[in-house]
Structure formats: C-alpha cells, structure tokens
Amino acid sequence: MNLNSFLNANTLDEYSGLAFLLLLAVLAIRYFFRKSTSGNNPVGIDGDLIWVDEGKKTEPFFNRTFEILGKPDAMYLTSSGVSAVEYKSRKSGVLDSDIAQAKCAALAARAEGYKVNEIVVVTRSERKSVALPRSDSDLFKEIRPLVKTIRDIRRGSKGEAKPNGGKCFNCAYRSSCNNRAA
C-alpha cells in the first residue's frame, strides 16, 4: 500500500493527528530547554541496553584479525554509538588494567558488528569513561604491547613482576611468587 492509497483510506483522524503533532512540537521544545534524563540505570548511561553478559553460558566475541577475544559486561546503544561496560566489584577505583581489559573486549565486540566507540569502567567507588579510536587498528595499537607480552610469556619469556601491596595480597599465585610485596 502506498502513501496516497493509505491517505484515501481515511484511517488518520485529522484532529487527533493534529493534536499529536502539536504535542510532539511542544515536547521537542521542552527537550531543547531541559536536560535529558540520563543516568537512570546503574552505570549512568543514557541509552538502550542491547547486550548483557549472562555469565559462563555467554560465549565471548572473537576478533579473528587480531586473534583476541573477550566480552564486555554489557553494551548500550546511545545517541553517539555503542558504549561497552566493564564492571569491577571492588571498592577501590578504576585501574589501568581494567581499561586495557575493556579495550580488548570492545575490540572483540567490534568484530561481531557492535560499533563500540566508548568504554565505561565501573567500580563500587568510581566510574570512568574512555572514548575509543574510530579504527580497529588504532584501537589494537593501544593494547598491542600487552598482547605481545602475553604471547612472549607463552613462548617462554619471563613476565615482569610489578609488586604492589594490595595487589600482591589478593593475588591468586601469591604463595608461588618470590617477588611479592605483601
């Protein structure tokens, strides 16, 4: 059915349609004079939840170009693109390692069609958002030294120890480590 035949079918109530258009115009004006109601979800992102990690049953995303895999905790469709959320249940603030992990997960998600342009890392005390480079290769450049380190360690290289009180105290391999700080 085309537009003309639809109009001829007289399905549109003229008065109610006019009232609706008027209402829409009022709302549009209201929108420009009032700040949008953002942040009505736990991560403060103004957008639609489009993907959420359901735990072990959710497969990670695979980026075959860079041979990396991962999954964000959630993804939101916002007015500017897709925001990937990395949640950490700890009380302290966001660490560089959280951001690196989130970037890798975002790059993996990009390979499966999610145009992630922002990562948001959330802990129980802090929330940090980072804008991502537009191109996948530029994003990969930001994590490439870490990916190289991992592959080198797998091939037998030594992994540099970065001892730190709190970090070492909670480390899973604390009892096997000779470099620990605590």
Add this chain to the structure above:
Amino acid sequence: MANKTSNWVSASEVGRAESCPHHLELKYAGAEVSQKAAAARSRGDVAHDQFNTEIKAAARDSRCFIASQVYGLNDPRTDALRVWRDEVLMPNTLGRLLVRVYYASSPFVVNACRRISILDRACRSLLDLFRCALNIGERS
C-alpha cells in the same frame, strides 16, 4: 581457546598483562591457585550476576517507546522500526538528534497514550502512516 599454546589472547589476560605480567608467567607455568583467590573469584561472579540483574531490571523499566506501546514490545512492526532506527538514523548526526528527541519525549507520550485513548489511536495512525510512507515493515 586462549590457552598456553594458541595465539589467541583474552581480554582478562590483557588486563593481567597490564597489572602484573609475572602473574601470567606463574599461571602458564601451572602454579596452584590459592583457596582464598578461588573464594574471591566466586564472590566476584556473584557480584557480577547481581550487577547484570540490576542493569536488566533497569533496562526493562526504561522501555518506554511509543511503538512498543502502540504495537507491543515484540511485534514485528516494532522490531522493523528498531532496525530502521539503528540502520538509517543512528549512522548520521541528524538521525541521532531525532532519536534523542524521541527518547526524551517518548515516556511522556506513552503515559499520555495509556490515559487518553484518542491519543493512542492518533499515535497508531501516525506510526502506520509513517511506516507506510517509508516502507518500514509490513502493515497488519
């Protein structure tokens, strides 16, 4: 997939490499994981589940689109409009602006539609007209 011998690298390993590469060295060497760490991991999994539940609940509350109100949340026409939003509007600036206006106004319109039946009918007619004009989805 991301085991000791493959070339694949996982996001959590990238985080570990930033935090302490020696951790990975010990892991790949087969060092034993402490019970305390295993317990902390379980607590972390529980916290993640709670977080996911929270964000899903919040997402359900914010489903306030006019199309969902008029046609239903899982109606093919609503899905067609969502696809049109993602594929036609979201890639360009004006489209994203329109989506923002729509997001801002839709909760009010939906509430009004629930109370005033004539407005609900007007919305349906307008959406039908809109879909028909742009050939979005199939008419019922």
